[in-house]
Amino acid sequence: MIPEISSSANAPSGNVGKVDTSGSGGQNYSPQGNRWVFRRNCSLSPKQLLQWYASLCVITLVIAFGFLLAGFWIVLPFAGIELFLVGTAFVIYARHAADYEMIELQPNQLTLVMADGTKLTQLEWSPQWAKLSYNGKYKAPLLFSHKGQQVKIGKFIAEKDKSALHRELKAALARAACSF
Numbered sequence: 707m708i709p710e711i712s713s714s715a716n717a718p719s720g721n722v723g724k725v726d727t728s729g730s731g732g733q734n735y736s737p738q739g740n741r742w743v744f745r746r747n748c749s750l751s752p753k754q755l756l757q758w759y760a761s762l763c764v765i766t767l768v769i770a771f772g773f774l775l776a777g778f779w780i781v782l783p784f785a786g787i788e789l790f791l792v793g794t795a796f797v798i799y800a801r802h803a804a805d806y807e808m809i810e811l812q813p814n815q816l817t818l819v820m821a822d823g824t825k826l827t828q829l830e831w832s833p834q835w836a837k838l839s840y841n842g843k844y845k846a847p848l849l850f851s852h853k854g855q856q857v858k859i860g861k862f863i864a865e866k867d868k869s870a871l872h873r874e875l876k877a878a879l880a881r882a883a884c885s886f
Contacts, residue, residue, distance in 0.1 A: 740878055742809045742871075744862040752800040759796050763789055807859050809875065813882050818850060818857055829857060833882035840872040848872055 750758065770785035801823045810817040816833040819826070831852040839849045844865060847858035860868060 740811050742875070743806055744808075744860070745806045746802065746804075746862055748803045750803070752803050755796055755800050755803070759793060762792065805862070807862060809859065811875075811878050811882050816850075816852075816879070816882070818859065820857075820859075829855075833879055836879060838872065838876050838879055840868060842869060848875070 766785050766789055770782045773779075773781035804821065805823065806819075806821050808817070808819040810819075811833060814832070816831045816836050818829045818831070821827075829852075831850075836850060836852045839851070840846065846868075847860040848863075848868065848871070850857045850859060860871075863871060
């Protein structure tokens with residue numbers, strides 16, 4: 707997963723993959739701050755999923771009513787049960803389709819935001835006291851710690867990208883701590 711890096715302080719929006727690389731050939735740390743946004747890899751947004759499910763319902767019910775008119779009434783209840791179960795699965799999927807993790811680093815503030823379903827967690831720490839660790843093992847998260855509090859980041863990051871991101875974040879944290 708490619709992080710979204712920007713220097714604005716607005717809430718995350720848009721697709722991942724946009725990388726702001728202003729300056730001489732690389733990602734520069736700017737006094738305005740940096741932002742890394744990691745999103746779940748989903749093929750459909752909740753709105754697209756709803757539209758797809760509505761079309762599935764229409765097609766299934768048209769076919770079921772055709773069987774009802776032909777005298778096979780038993781098809782309609784099974785079509786209803788099927789649509790209910792598929793709808794339940796889609797609701798569970800849609801609750802987590804918009805999940806994300808965001809790291810925003812400014813010279814005087816480190817903000818960590820984790821959205822998981824309906825739960826939104828936002829932490830604001832001083833970058834001078836924040837520490838980042840990563841043990842390099844498979845499926846190991848990036849671990850931010852600050853005054854005894856620990857937060858795991860990285861469930862949407864590809865394993866091959868975690869070590870490079872760890873180095874990049876560690877350098878950005880050091881620059882933010884020095885600029886204070």
